[in-house]
Every structure is written in C-alpha cells, then in structure tokens.
Amino acid sequence: MDAPKIARIGFIGAGWWATSNHMPVLGVRSDVEFTGVCRLGEKQLQQVKNHFGFSYATDNFRDLIANCELDGIIVSSPHPLHYEHSKIALEAGIPVMCEKPLATRADHARELVRIAEQNNVPLVVPYGWHHKPFIQKAKEVLDGDGVGKIEFVMCHMASPIRNLLSGVGIDESDISKKSGQNSDGLFGPNPKTWADPQISEGGYAHAQISHLSGLLFWLTGLRAESVYAEMSAPESEVDLYDALTVRFKSGAIGTVSGAGSVPLDQRFQVDLRIFGSDGMLLIDCERARMCLNRNDGDNLNVDVADDAGNYVCDGPPNNFVDLILRKTDANLTPGEVAMRGVEMIDAAYRSAISGRKEVV
Numbered sequence: 517m518d519a520p521k522i523a524r525i526g527f528i529g530a531g532w533w534a535t536s537n538h539m540p541v542l543g544v545r546s547d548v549e550f551t552g553v554c555r556l557g558e559k560q561l562q563q564v565k566n567h568f569g570f571s572y573a574t575d576n577f578r579d580l581i582a583n584c585e586l587d588g589i590i591v592s593s594p595h596p597l598h599y600e601h602s603k604i605a606l607e608a609g610i611p612v613m614c615e616k617p618l619a620t621r622a623d624h625a626r627e628l629v630r631i632a633e634q635n636n637v638p639l640v641v642p643y644g645w646h647h648k649p650f651i652q653k654a655k656e657v658l659d660g661d662g663v664g665k666i667e668f669v670m671c672h673m674a675s676p677i678r679n680l681l682s683g684v685g686i687d688e689s690d691i692s693k694k695s696g697q698n699s700d701g702l703f704g705p706n707p708k709t710w711a712d713p714q715i716s717e718g719g720y721a722h723a724q725i726s727h728l729s730g731l732l733f734w735l736t737g738l739r740a741e742s743v744y745a746e747m748s749a750p751e752s753e754v755d756l757y758d759a760l761t762v763r764f765k766s767g768a769i770g771t772v773s774g775a776g777s778v779p780l781d782q783r784f785q786v787d788l789r790i791f792g793s794d795g796m797l798l799i800d801c802e803r804a805r806m807c808l809n810r811n812d813g814d815n816l817n818v819d820v821a822d823d824a825g826n827y828v829c830d831g832p833p834n835n836f837v838d839l840i841l842r843k844t845d846a847n848l849t850p851g852e853v854a855m856r857g858v859e860m861i862d863a864a865y866r867s868a869i870s871g872r873k874e875v876v
Contacts, residue, residue, distance in 0.1 A: 536701025647831025664794030719754025
C-alpha cells in the first residue's frame with residue numbers, strides 16, 4: 517500500500533497540552549489535515565473545532581473512530597483513559613501518539629505495545645527531550661558501549677507544578693517560563709485531572725517521572741525487575757515527592773527521584789548519571805551539559821548551548837506524522853520505551869502502598 521500524501525489526524529482529548537502544543541505544531545504542516553476531534557464540553561468542543569478547522573467534532577471517542585477516515589490519532593485525554601482510547605484506535609489499525617504515561621497499569625501498557633506490533637502500526641509517546649541533539653549524542657555514545665556494561669544509574673527530575681498537584685490551579689504560562697513550552701493554548705491545565713486521585717490515579721510519578729523514565733529506558737535499554745518506593749504528598753492528595761530504588765533485569769541497580777516543587781522562576785531539572793564498567797555518562801538538562809568520562813581517559817565533552825535543555829515538544833508530533841507518511845522509519849519515542857516506564861512506575865505506586873519491594 518502506498519503511503520498517504522496527507523495525514524488525516526484525529527484527536528481524543530483536546531485540553532491544555534493538545535491545544536497549546538500538538539495542534540499548533542501540526543497545524544502549520546501542509547501535509548496534515550485535522551479530520552476529527554473528541555472532547556467533553558460542547559462549548560469547548562466547538563471552540564476547538566472552529567479554531568483549528570476540524571471537519572468533525574464529537575464527545576464520543578467511539579463515534580470519532582466510526583465516522584472519520586483517519587491515518588493517525590493523538591490521545592491527549594486524562595491519564596487513566598489513555599489505555600482505553602489508545603486501544604480502540606490501535607485495534608482499528610490506526611497509528612497512535614499517546615500522551616505520557618502510556619497507561620497507568622503495566623499490563624495495560626504491555627497490551628497496547630502488543631496490539632501495535634500485531635497490527636504493524638506506529639505507537640509514539642511524545643517525549644520531547646529525545647529529540648535534542650545532545651541527548652541523541654548521548655544515545656549514540658551508550659549504543660556504542662561508551663560506558664561498558666551499565667551497572668548503576670542515578671536519575672532525578674523536578675518541576676514547578678506544586679500548585680497543580682495540590683489542586684490550587686496554575687496559569688499555563690507559569691510552567692512554561694523556564695521550560696520552553698508554548699503557553700498559547702485555548703485552555704489552561706485542569707487541576708482536577710492532576711490533583712484528584714480518583715481522576716489522575718497518581719501524582720508526580722505519572723505526570724512527570726514518566727518523562728524521565730522514558731528517557732532512561734530509551735538511552736540505556738534497561739528494564740525494571742523490582743522497585744521499592746517512598747512517596748510523600750504534603751498539602752496534596754497525590755504524590756509530590758518520589759524516591760525509588762530500582763533493580764533492573766540486567767543486574768544493574770539505580771535510584772529514580774522526583775520533586776514537584778521547583779520555584780516558578782527556575783528551570784526544569786532532568787539529571788541522569790549512568791555508571792558502567794568502563795566509565796560514566798552525565799546528562800544535565802537544567803545546566804545543559806553532556807559528558808562522557810571513561811576509565812581509559814578517552815573522554816567526551818559536548819558543546820551544548822545554555823538553553824539546549826529547555827523542554828519543547830515539536831519533535832514527537834512531527835515524527836509521528838512522518839512515520840504515517842513514511843518519510844522516516846525511525847520512531848524516537850516508541851511505545852516499548854514508554855511501557856518500560858509504566859512497569860517501573862506501576863510497581864512504585866504499589867510499593868508506596870505496601871511498604872515493601874514490589875516485583876514488576
């Protein structure tokens with residue numbers, strides 16, 4: 517079958533991030549057609565339809581699948597709905613870009629990856645940092661056995677979202693000040709989908725460590741075997757701080773931590789230190805640096821611009837469309853990587869409740 521010349525894209529979920537990032541990014545492409553959109557709230561639905569020029573709008577995601585000819589679907593609904601929304605699209609043979617986390621349960625994430633592979637369609641999860649040149653250089657170094665056999669990893673992320681996770685609400689421009697994010701969406705973040713545990717099924721781990729875990733597993737190829745986690749939620753009903761100790765199937769161990777209380781005038785923190793038999797690799801997105809230090813002295817320090825670590829997410833939606841149009845076969849943020857992150861985070865939430873180490 518020939519590749520389509522125009523990618524007919526549908527959206528399930530059209531809130532803050534879909535309208536401030538994914539739709540504006542793809543709306544400037546001449547090879548993308550906004551075919552159908554689904555979200556709750558008739559007024560907001562029509563606002564999105566008219567603003568971005570969608571041909572069809574509905575509040576029923578099954579109607580979107582049934583009534584639209586689609587080459588790809590972007591799922592940007594609340595976290596616990598990602599599984600159901602992605603599954604129906606993948607089962608219909610439609611490529612999917614699903615917001616992180618891919619799912620909130622490990623078995624659901626595995627099923628989505630299996631269906632995508634079975635139907636031979638792309639499954640993309642939009643992790644923006646993967647598209648940074650200095651991050652891709654780190655991937656090249658690790659793929660080239662730059663640190664030898666990976667033995668230990670230390671990973672940390674922190675974000676300015678305390679108010680959001682506490683249900684206070686926040687102006688979307690606040691969390692874009694130091695991240696490079698677009699703040700021109702039609703709607704601001706809905707605090708309920710972040711701070712209400714009945715809706716979000718979790719806090720910082722689902723909302724942000726999902727970014728960090730995607731980066732970790734993409735760079736290293738590791739897979740979690742067991743997790744012990746402590747979480748705390750001061751002034752919040754969902755986790756604001758997370759501390760994970762992880763054993764990986766390869767025998768490596770590591771720590772993964774997260775904090776949702778960075779001041780609004782500071783940058784996101786994303787810090788990975790990967791130690792191996794032959795040396796160590798450091799990635800720091802806050803101070804924008806990447807260096808390899810080897811035991812044999814064959815070191816590498818990459819020249820990185822000061823703002824190179826700011827978070828932007830134009831790469832994944834463009835990559836998704838290019839995969840649909842067969843302009844590339846390289847998926848830089850594949851569902852398999854996201855699935856491994858869900859496995860670790862699922863075990864972390866179970867561990868925080870049980871008070872013991874949980875097997876993935």
